[in-house]
Amino acid sequence: MGRDRGERAIDLASLAPAFRPRSVAVIGASRDPAKIGGLPIAFMKASGFSGALYPVNPAGDEIQGLRSYRSVTEIPGAVDLAIVAVPAPAVLPALGDCRAKGVRAAVVFSAGFAEVDERGRALQAEMASLARESGMRILGPNCMGVVNFGTGLVANFHPAFKDGIGKAGRIGLVGQSGALSGLCFTMAADRGLAYSASASTGNEADVDAADCLAWLAEDPDTTVIQLYLEGCRDGRKLMAALDLARARKKPVICLKPGSTAEGAAAVASHTAALAGCDAVFDAVLRQMGAYRAHSLEEFFDIAAACAVGVVPRNDRLGLVTVSGGIGVLMADSAVRAGLEVSALPEHAQGKIRELVSFAATRNPVDITGHAVNVPTLTDKALAIVIEDGGYGSVILSIGAGGRNPVRAPQLLETCAALRRRFPETLLCLSCLHTADFRQKLAAIGCLCLEEPVHAVRAVAALAGFRRAFIAPAAVPAPPVFDPLPSGPMDEPTALAALSGAGIPVVPHRLVRTADEAVRVAAELGYPVALKVVAPEILHKTELGGVALRLASADAVRASFAEITARVAAAQPEATLRGCLVAPMIEGAVETILGIKNDPAFGPMVALGLGGTLVEALGDVALRAAPIGLDEARAMIKQLKGRRILDGIRGAPPADIGALADAIVRLSQFAAAHANEIASLDINPFAVLPRGGGAMALDALIERRF
């Protein structure tokens, strides 16, 4: 895994000087407040940064009204953080000075490193060594830096701050792209959202996004985290940071481009980041309880929903509307997002009918156009739905109500009263609105979004965080495994290894002659399968080395001769050890279990459905190993074709418990042998009808070299 490539583990104490410095030096400070070396000084003067601020510039002794120093080493007091805004060739000397001065952290704005050429890569490697050796933490190079909205630290040069950094909020932002982070400040302001702190990590010579994420997870001023990720070198470190955020019950919303091959190619050309396998990223975000957004709008909608601070107590959604069509739109998207649009209790439906005799009362509750005549009926219906429905979340869709000068104050009053009475229920208004109305709703803990379908999406995201925040079941400590036998692994060896890991395998025997094969077949029971065994031959089916459904001694005898001859002819140098005989297993659902070693995230366990689903649709669930039983069950539930396991066309339901257990054991095996196994395939892994168990019918292990 990543750690053995010299990455540094998360060390929060060492990051404090970057996020909460008491003193800041600006190396390359400029008199011109519009220049990259002038901007942070101007920003910090405007933001009222409370610590000491030391411009450093060889030319002068006063910059923007502050005493300036020719070198960082000349500064009298201690320096927690140095901002480095000098051309690339001058960066390492400047960092050398910082080291000499005992500076504890540096933010390097300068570009011209690994993102441009080989020489830049070498310089960046030197920078990484300097950080590692000195203990000084370095953000960047080629980064937009750090802002702490609470302390007024603006180690950042984005023009978005030219009118000030605004009031501090509760959202933390980590981004690998500075330009995007800059846009985020403006988009957040548009939505009345505010940040606690932000870090843009650029080329990540030392400090990476996972470090910053972990810092925000422990930052008491941050309750929600937006993470913009393009790639990741040390996947397990990212997982640790995500897990820390989950443990602190802080929702992480992640925007990660590169979900298609074309997109991933563009990322690779864009930064020095390794885009990595998107399916693995997606699996890890899911596994660690983060929410993955697919547009900027979604990135902010979900952050806004989280910033409200109410996590719904269940997955049930109540819908109140004045337009039946919108009610149905919301119900559609709620069901698709996995929420329960359960019926309002009968007595409450009666209360709604008392308000409006022809209202739809089940859920969605539709007060109809009658709301135009007596608008407050809607508010009464909302109260009934919240009070009697038992819904974790309720959405009121009310057309243009948030803009209506008469209705908006009524709605605010209604919502405020309901929030006081039912503080645990998430209340969301979907309507055209003014910024003022939305802000006032936010102040009382109500979410407000224009688009009803996006309101549902936000509720679904919060429901997902609730599930993630329920302490995840402990991952059982993996048993101790013997190392794998050395040398190439033929099928009996691979099956024995799996069996040793507690994964059931089909009864089988290695036979050397046709006579022996016939004897064993009779013992195991017809029909049987026959497969050649040779350590050099991994893909025996392709060579014609497999015969299936052999129903008689004659068939076994003939096939033994045939398949061994065929393989010997195709691959004369192979060491034929004989054939493996195993009974045919009928009436099972065929699944595929596997292990892949990801360059960033290490051993991943995979589950797919056999037959054509994996190839035709890529319908595979992945997790970073090891995992526990709950996560194994979540993998099964995640498959698009999961209905096959429930039993289709009159087939009995499959033994999902046995499948989940095998996934857990395989994940332990994967974790224990991470350094030995490049990949492993059990295809098929047969899952018998419930109560019948499950077993590997084949196994193929490729070693890691």
Next chain:
Amino acid sequence: MGRDRGERAIDLASLAPAFRPRSVAVIGASRDPAKIGGLPIAFMKASGFSGALYPVNPAGDEIQGLRSYRSVTEIPGAVDLAIVAVPAPAVLPALGDCRAKGVRAAVVFSAGFAEVDERGRALQAEMASLARESGMRILGPNCMGVVNFGTGLVANFHPAFKDGIGKAGRIGLVGQSGALSGLCFTMAADRGLAYSASASTGNEADVDAADCLAWLAEDPDTTVIQLYLEGCRDGRKLMAALDLARARKKPVICLKPGSTAEGAAAVASHTAALAGCDAVFDAVLRQMGAYRAHSLEEFFDIAAACAVGVVPRNDRLGLVTVSGGIGVLMADSAVRAGLEVSALPEHAQGKIRELVSFAATRNPVDITGHAVNVPTLTDKALAIVIEDGGYGSVILSIGAGGRNPVRAPQLLETCAALRRRFPETLLCLSCLHTADFRQKLAAIGCLCLEEPVHAVRAVAALAGFRRAFIAPAAVPAPPVFDPLPSGPMDEPTALAALSGAGIPVVPHRLVRTADEAVRVAAELGYPVALKVVAPEILHKTELGGVALRLASADAVRASFAEITARVAAAQPEATLRGCLVAPMIEGAVETILGIKNDPAFGPMVALGLGGTLVEALGDVALRAAPIGLDEARAMIKQLKGRRILDGIRGAPPADIGALADAIVRLSQFAAAHANEIASLDINPFAVLPRGGGAMALDALIERRF
């Protein structure tokens, strides 16, 4: 199909008095301009309606300054359109007066009909009869009515018009829900969009959404149509209207809630509309070239894109950005939406590098944060991409550029020049912007959307319209078919019917004895399948009446006895005609072909992949029959599991031509026998490797009674 239930075919001439009346009577006119009977008068006075306006109210002789009449029959001149705003019990007498007066169309606002109870349904049926008998067209009841923004007709009572109807635009709106239509006016205004005409059809006693859609398709003032649909009684009429819009090259954007079972249930409780099978709706919208939106925002984004009036000439998308991450996000969503993010030609990449040496040049073109220093480089890069890229569409993503007082005018100038030089290229800006900037861009034929992912979605929608507007290949006239033989259809009869329709079927013979079965099996060649034949038995597999892969005479003999005995025991009253013998077909991809008769849309042809994909994923493509070869190929392409037909795991590609031909023929068969067939299943329809053809291995026809 719907027609035989007494629905009226599209008759555009009869609708003109509703959309372009020269004179309007308001029955139930009110002095109070805030009441339902007062609002249209107030609105039309404000809008400057050019025709005659006659209030009708038994009480007074002046209403809102206009001469009022006690009955519509007392009005001296001709009346094209009557607005009926009286309580439900008074509606039919009022319509009777209209009929006596010779009024040509009526808009009935009044509620209390089919949407409330049995009595209301009866009243509504009377209204429908009156329309049919008199030729007077009736919109409603329970509808919000018609607005013609060009003539100032406001036969509508929505409060959204209290500040006037605004300038006329080019978008037509048809909605079954009045409340939603009302919200649409405000949402359109927010986006700087304007309508040509709108119709809200309510309960659709007579005029339905298809009528209004067809009218807008022929309306010279309308270029884009938004269609909000909850249900449809006459599917073929809707198809005809959609086809008319396509023929006139007018994009139709459809929002239709009810895509989940829960949603559909809510629709049913909301209006009198039949929600219908959503998969059928979805298929028909696709088939007729309409775009289906799934949120209000999407409904408007796509309409805004269409209103720009540029249909891109190909599916290739060029992307220019100042933030690599956003470039990748856009590339991801473009690829997922089926657009081609093809590379910029090498010489043009060179020109980009001359501008910014470290830019990403392939596509997306990323000018990087360097754009902050020299902003106009972005404009130069945009010009290169448009000039040299050959892209049908180009998106420039430019952060907050549309709000920057320096940049916005530069961008406008750049875009205006590029629009003049390349009028056929769709140019879209994705950025934070002001309403003014967006309006100015719209005026020069540029689209502007904030969210980059939604900009891509809009381009993809336009590309879809381009494909739809290419004159669809003529559907070949179906051959003349003999009527189906009377009585229940056993398998040989069904196979014969298919064969008669030109659909290849497996060689097969009906045998009466085991001896005959053995003889025939030898002729056809082993291995064979054996299936009992009895007209009463449709599902023979479930009764144990099928034996597969019989490889010898002994096996055939034994199986004949076994399956006939089993079926005779299970269903003693069945008339066993013998067994069908057919060779086993190996090496084919198994598909499922079918016909379903939809209550609204009539005969639909269906295609799925065999094995587990249909059951596990519902991976089925549907079309209204008959269809031509292009549409059959589109069905194949639409399957999620289509890769199986391309040949996976080293299998050869399947004979897609033969499959498409069979789909066309089956669709003709379905159309010809629409009144005889309730459903038909060919499972499996075996598709052999390319050049090998395809054939039905089984057939099951259920008659319509």
